Amino acid sequence: MGMTKKQPPHLPEKKFSEQNYHFWQNIRFIFYVVVISLLAGITGSLIVSAWLEPSFYSNEGGFLINKNYNSQKENISTWSQTPSALAAKRLEFSTINIFDKTLEVSQNFYPESAFVGRAAMLSSNGWGVIYYPDFNKNKLSTWLALDSQGLNYEIENTLFDSERGFVYIKFVGNNFRVMSFPNWDNFTNGTKVWVSDYNVWKERQLGDTIVVVDNPHKITEQYSRLHLEPDTKVGDIVMTEEGHFVGFVDKEGLLQTAWYSEYQLSNLLEKNEFVMSDIDWVGYFVERHGVSDIAQTPGKGFFVVNAGKNSADLKKGDIITEVNGNQVDPHNLWRVVVTTKSDLKLTLWRNNKEVNIIINNFSVNQ
Amino acid sequence: MKKNKPVFIAVFSIFILPIVLLVIKFFPSALVFFSSVAVLVAYFSFIAFTYNLDKTEIALNYMTSWSFIVLMLLVENGFFHYVFIFFPLLVFFFIAYWSRPQISHSIHVKEKPLRRMMMMLYVFNTYAFFIGAYALHIYFPNFSFVLISLVSSAYSAFAAFMIWSLYFKSEFKKLLIWAIIFATIVFEIMWVMIYLPFAYLALGLLTVWIWYILQLFVRFHLTKEDIVWRQQIGFLSVNLILYILVLFIIRWV
Numbered sequence: 001m002g003m004t005k006k007q008p009p010h011l012p013e014k015k016f017s018e019q020n021y022h023f024w025q026n027i028r029f030i031f032y033v034v035v036i037s038l039l040a041g042i043t044g045s046l047i048v049s050a051w052l053e054p055s056f057y058s059n060e061g062g063f064l065i066n067k068n069y070n071s072q073k074e075n076i077s078t079w080s081q082t083p084s085a086l087a088a089k090r091l092e093f094s095t096i097n098i099f100d101k102t103l104e105v106s107q108n109f110y111p112e113s114a115f116v117g118r119a120a121m122l123s124s125n126g127w128g129v130i131y132y133p134d135f136n137k138n139k140l141s142t143w144l145a146l147d148s149q150g151l152n153y154e155i156e157n158t159l160f161d162s163e164r165g166f167v168y169i170k171f172v173g174n175n176f177r178v179m180s181f182p183n184w185d186n187f188t189n190g191t192k193v194w195v196s197d198y199n200v201w202k203e204r205q206l207g208d209t210i211v212v213v214d215n216p217h218k219i220t221e222q223y224s225r226l227h228l229e230p231d232t233k234v235g236d237i238v239m240t241e242e243g244h245f246v247g248f249v250d251k252e253g254l255l256q257t258a259w260y261s262e263y264q265l266s267n268l269l270e271k272n273e274f275v276m277s278d279i280d281w282v283g284y285f286v287e288r289h290g291v292s293d294i295a296q297t298p299g300k301g302f303f304v305v306n307a308g309k310n311s312a313d314l315k316k317g318d319i320i321t322e323v324n325g326n327q328v329d330p331h332n333l334w335r336v337v338v339t340t341k342s343d344l345k346l347t348l349w350r351n352n353k354e355v356n357i358i359i360n361n362f363s364v365n366q
Numbered sequence: 367m368k369k370n371k372p373v374f375i376a377v378f379s380i381f382i383l384p385i386v387l388l389v390i391k392f393f394p395s396a397l398v399f400f401s402s403v404a405v406l407v408a409y410f411s412f413i414a415f416t417y418n419l420d421k422t423e424i425a426l427n428y429m430t431s432w433s434f435i436v437l438m439l440l441v442e443n444g445f446f447h448y449v450f451i452f453f454p455l456l457v458f459f460f461i462a463y464w465s466r467p468q469i470s471h472s473i474h475v476k477e478k479p480l481r482r483m484m485m486m487l488y489v490f491n492t493y494a495f496f497i498g499a500y501a502l503h504i505y506f507p508n509f510s511f512v513l514i515s516l517v518s519s520a521y522s523a524f525a526a527f528m529i530w531s532l533y534f535k536s537e538f539k540k541l542l543i544w545a546i547i548f549a550t551i552v553f554e555i556m557w558v559m560i561y562l563p564f565a566y567l568a569l570g571l572l573t574v575w576i577w578y579i580l581q582l583f584v585r586f587h588l589t590k591e592d593i594v595w596r597q598q599i600g601f602l603s604v605n606l607i608l609y610i611l612v613l614f615i616i617r618w619v
Contacts, residue, residue, distance in 0.1 A: 028595065029587050036580075037551055044554035047561065086507060093563040123442050124565035148563065151617065173617045175568035180505040242507045270444045 051085065082201045083194045087243030091196055092148045093177040094121045094245075095237065096128055101144040115198050116143065117235040119169055120179045120245050122261060126156070126171040127268055129261050131235045131248035133165030145171060157272060163222065164256055166248075168268060179245035181262045187226065193246055193255075195228065195236045204229045204238075209331065210254055215284035216305045220277055220338050224331050225254040263339060277338050279359070280308030285330045286319065298349050302328055313357040315350065322347035368418040371462075375413055379462040382409055383431050383454045387438050391447055406431055425528055426461045426487055430454070433494030440501050440566060457487065481532045489578055492525045496577075497570035499556070504566055515556040522574075523549035526581040534588060544584050552577055568616045572609075579605060 082088050096119045103114035119128035132139075137158065145153045157170035191206045207227035217223075228238070228249055238246040238255055247257040267275045283304040288297060301319035308314075320328060323336055324345050337344065344359040386402045410427045413419065431454075438450045460483060499518040503511050523545040530541050555576055559569050579602070586593045612619075 025592060026587075029583075029593055032583075033547065037547070037554075040551055040554035040558065044557040047557045089561070090507065124567060125442050174619055175565040175616050177563050177565050178504065180507060244507070269442045 083203075083239065083241050084243070087194065087239055087241060088201070090177075090179070090243035091237065091239060094179045095119060096121065096145050096147050096153060096171060097198065098130060099144045099146065100142050102142045112198075118196075118198070118237050119145070119171075120237060120258070121176045122168075122178060122265055123269055124174065124176050124178055125269070126153075126173050126176060127265075128169050128171060128176075129258065130167050130169060131165055131250065131256060132167045133162075133251060135160050135165075135167045145169075159268070159273065161260070161274070164260060165250060166256070166258075166261065168261075170272075180243070181258065182240050182242075182244035182246060184257065184259045187246070187255075187257065189226065192241065193228075194239045194241065195232050195249060196239065197233050197236045202231065204232065206255060210252075211330075212252075212254070216282050217284065219281045219283070219302065220279055220334055223334050225250070225252075225256065228253060228255050259335070260338075277340075278310045279337050279344070280310060281314060281320075282306040282308065285328075294352050296354055297352075300328065301349060302330075302333060311359045314346070314348075314359065317350070318355075319349040320346055321349055321354075368416065371413065371417040371419060375417065376462045379410075379413065379427070380455055380458040382406060383434060383458060384451050386431075387434060387447075387451045387454070390435070390438060391451065403435065422484065422528065422532070423461060425524075426484070426491075427458075429491040429495075429525070430457055430461065430487060432498075433491045436494045436498035436501075440497060461487075484532055485529050488525045488529050489574065492522050492577060493570050493574040495521050495525075496556075496573045497566050500560070500566035500569040500573075503560060511557075511560065515553050518556060519549040519551075519553035522552045522577050526577070526584070529581060530585055530588065533585060537588075540588070544588075548577075548580065548584070551580065562613075564616060571616075572612070575605075575609060 098116040098119060099110055099114045100116055101110075101114075104110055117130045117132055119130040121128045135158075140155055140158065143155065145155060147153065154172040155169055156172045159168040160166075161168070187206060189206055189208060193204055193206060195202045195204050207229060209224050210227055211224045213221050213223055230253070232249045232253060234249060234251045236249040238248060240246060245258055247255055247259075250256040264274045267273065281302075281304055283302050283306070285300065286303045287300045298319065298321040301321040304314060304316055304318045304320065307316060307318075322328065323333065324340065326336070346357050346359060348355045348357060383406065386406050389402050390399055407428075410424075410431065414424045414427070434450050434454050438447060441447070441450070496518060499514050502509055503514055526548050527541050527545040530544070534541070552573070555573060559573050562569060562572070564572070583593060583598070586598070
């Protein structure tokens with residue numbers, strides 16, 4: 001009579017299934033989870049597939065980005081030449097473009113010449129750096145700062161490093177995506193890098209090491225820079241294949257690395273200024289030619305012309321051969337001196353004898 | 367049979383993280399950092415194996431330590447570094463001492479205020495972990511984001527599991543299934559989030575926000591009453607509006 005076997009005879013007929021009841025109770029929630037999972041799943045899958053096989057979403061098809069519809073093949077190949085999709089995205093997210101707003105021709109329309117440069121973001125609270133050696137504070141009133149979404153940012157503060165031509169800009173805002181820095185020891189002649197201006201990527205190799213100081217010079221001055229292959233513009237951003245920020249192309253076509261920006265970043269964040277080493281020796285690098293009668297005569301070193309105000313134990317005519325136990329390397333010595341926070345242990349060649357001294361390394365605010 | 371934790375161990379547990387954070391702050395080198403973290407891990411492992419500690423306390427010791435270390439490394443404002451050094455005193459006092467009598471109870475369902483505090487700690491820990499994960503991706507682009515998102519999703523699922531286990535008697539199998547679903551969702555959400563042009567603090571917030579609402583709704587679903595959609599629709603709508611609003615204003619927050 002419509003009853004299941006287990007139905008007790010004294011109870012009314014069972015009209016619903018308890019299992020079905022719970023199922024329908026849960027169905028809305030299951031639906032909710034399924035929809036969210038589907039949405040997240042589809043988006044995630046698209047991203048993963050684009051990441052694994054970017055050519056599948058190639059811009060040559062012209063569906064995803066504005067294609068340059070110039071019939072010349074060279075132009076199209078320039079557009080398609082990019083580093084990894086990840087690195088390209090990093091540049092887009094972690095930079096702010098500066099334009100000269102006095103060159104506005106119509107509302108929000110600018111000629112190509114209005115592009116001043118690209119500021120690489122260094123901190124999430126708004127510090128960025130741009131290469132602009134002719135900077136003065138009056139220029140600021142003409143600058144318009146826009147991110148990749150077209151959002152406009154006010155400039156709160158600036159700090160100019162005239163030696164390197166870097167302008168550190170504090171934008172008003174927060175939660176900026178920042179650039180990462182590479183391992184600076186990996187950069188040498190032949191290293192492949194990517195150079196980008198406003199919208200074109202170029203693959204380049206680091207060329208010869210060019211000495212950029214005059215003799216005699218201050219020990220903390222940048223000694224050499226790496227040459228970049230031609231066809232780069234002043235202020236172009238240089239990145240690694242992975243998307244690390246290497247530096248800028250300077251006005252001599254050389255790579256001005258951003259290692260100093262990384263080194264000073266903590267001072268910039270905490271004090272809004274740089275902390276400089278007070279080491280002020282002046283001199284030049286020398287090499288020994290010919291055989292010496294005296295044993296242990298060094299092969300090369302930094303010849304001191306002026307020991308400066310803060311290194312009493314160092315004398316004019318000393319040749320610094322080792323710093324903290326390492327032989328002096330002209331290309332690195334200035335970096336060692338600038339970055340060493342502890343005292344410097346120097347080995348000198350003085351009056352044909354090896355002498356060891358310790359120099360107190362203080363730092364002073366710029 | 368493990369013995370109960372003596373008072374001096376409880377007191378030392380309060381101070382060890384601030385000491386480690388102070389050392390990291392004033393001696394910024396990789397060697398000091400890894401040595402300090404190793405000492406911290408060794409200490410918490412030692413007390414976990416030696417004394418009779420609740421699983422919640424063991425988990426919170428590791429998770430909260432990692433959270434403060436991550437924040438100390440990644441938050442740029444120097445003032446907050448001191449907040450991160452002193453605030454753990456309060457947090458670990460709560461973990462190591464104040465929660466102790468309740469934790470040592472045999473009951474599985476915690477008292478309400480204690481549960482709330484613990485839940486807040488798990489949310490904070492998950493937020494800090496996401497921040498660390500996104501920062502790792504931003505600063506070390508060579509590091510596989512698949513791995514980062516897998517670890518983060520596992521971590522967030524574990525945190526969600528620990529929150530649910532505060533509310534429900536041990537239903538390990540049931541909670542585990544939800545934790546696995548959770549890990550999958552978070553894994554996928556992270557792949558979407560990374561394409562937003564924000565810094566790690568913002569990405570962490572946006573991810574943990576979704577994670578929080580999801581775990582809350584799973585928790586409601588696991589109760590006898592299930593989700594009362596009529597009551598929750600307002601909450602969900604407000605969150606949706608706020609979420610979209612935050613996406614636009616987060617650059618100026």
